[in-house]
């Protein structure tokens with residue numbers, strides 16, 4: 225997709241596959257709608273007179289039958305009452321607009337939407353939301369299809385503005401929106417890839433590809449031997465049953481002075497989770513290829529911050545392993561020693577996410593982080609608690625939790641805070657180790673977070689359980705969440721918000 229903003233005075237004089245104008249509720253046509261009406265010989269006003277569109281937010285009407293070859297189609301988009309726009313309504317309008325544009329079969333479009341700006345909503349913000357939504361709508365999974373699905377025809381969106389200054393502002397917001405969309409698409413693509421392609425080594429390769437040898441970005445890939453030396457017995461107990469070796473992938477983005485403490489993201493990268501010896505039931509087991517969606521969001525974020533050149537330091541860590549049963553796999557009852565020195569009784573080999581994360585979280589200490597956020601498809605219990613609308617948020621720091629909550633609201637990739645109370649901790653007690661890796665049937669998402677909390681006492685930390693938000697079931701597809709929310713959080717910290 226290509227995006228660009230331009231100063232234009234008369235929409236009627238442009239050449240485009242589709243001219244798009246807002247229709248507000250009420251009788252009066254917006255200036256661009258009136259100009260298109262004039263240049264099309266009254267197409268717009270007669271459609272409105274016929275009652276085909278009443279200006280409700282999210283309504284669309286495509287007018288074809290244009291004689292004038294300059295403008296092939298006109299798309300009218302209902303925007304509700306003029307001047308009353310907010311984020312929520314704008315998202316609805318943008319989604320409808322893009323859907324109608326894709327259905328129109330136009331290759332390019334010219335948007336004359338400037339009149340939608342109001343006190344609480346700028347055309348710049350519209351530009352950012354539009355570019356990210358259009359970039360997301362252009363994504364198709366094609367990697368493993370012998371006859372790849374066709375890509376949408378819509379390739380180019382131009383945005384009309386009334387001044388050169390507005391064009392400059394909108395252009396930078398279009399670019400930002402596109403970078404966010406590309407980051408989210410990156411996470412979707414990695415999530416959608418099958419487990420036989422997207423292995424821990426494949427993920428390591430993706431990190432190397434981001435690393436162009438510049439000082440600003442560096443990668444370090446730890447193999448099993450190096451992890452053993454660091455004492456990562458918990459992480460290594462997960463990959464023990466698989467012939468695919470585990471990898472700890474570290475990506476370092478330096479956008480600010482070295483003295484500035486970095487934000488550290490830690491992603492669960494289980495490239496396939498069979499459950500191990502505590503084998504999962506067969507139905508829907510294929511969906512456990514999505515068990516690396518936390519890692520995928522870390523890759524999406526790293527790609528986007530690099531493109532945006534955010535002026536902060538960020539470390540992305542991915543704990544990548546495959547969880548399979550075999551003669552060399554961990555067994556229920558095995559006791560392993562984590563990098564922190566704490567011992568863990570593996571009562572259920574299917575609670576493997578926390579085992580790889582705890583060692584990655586101990587490794588994160590060395591960066592003296594400003595904050596550490598881990599992202600993981602950690603528990604089925606989280607899906608029961610929150611479903612698909614919110615990721616679970618846990619934190620040992622109220623300020624960090626609030627910042628993440630606000631970032632989620634801003635980009636509509638929401639989180640909901642859950643308790644980390646001390647009382648839950650005793651569910652992890654066992655006579656045979658410092659802790660068990662499961663806390664029984666009650667409060668499963670919380671006890672998983674409580675487990676991680678034992679490894680994150682030295683820094684400000686938040687945990688996102690994305691088991692319910694990272695992918696959809698019908699049709700099956702990775703959503704890319706919470707890449708957008710993490711990017712918003714980091715952009716807010718860098719002063720580059722919205």
Ligand code: BES
Pocket residue numbers: 497499515572574575576577601602603604605607662663668691692
């Ligand atoms: N990757 C799963 C969590 C999961 C399950 C995410 C279903 C999305 C849908 C995780 O590794 C897991 O198996 N967790 C167990 C933990 C249990 C053994 C304490 C679970 O949730 O059943």
Ligand code: MN
Pocket residue numbers: 497499573574575576577
């Ligand atoms: Mn599991």
Ligand code: ZN
Pocket residue numbers: 494497515574576577601602
């Ligand atoms: Zn898992």
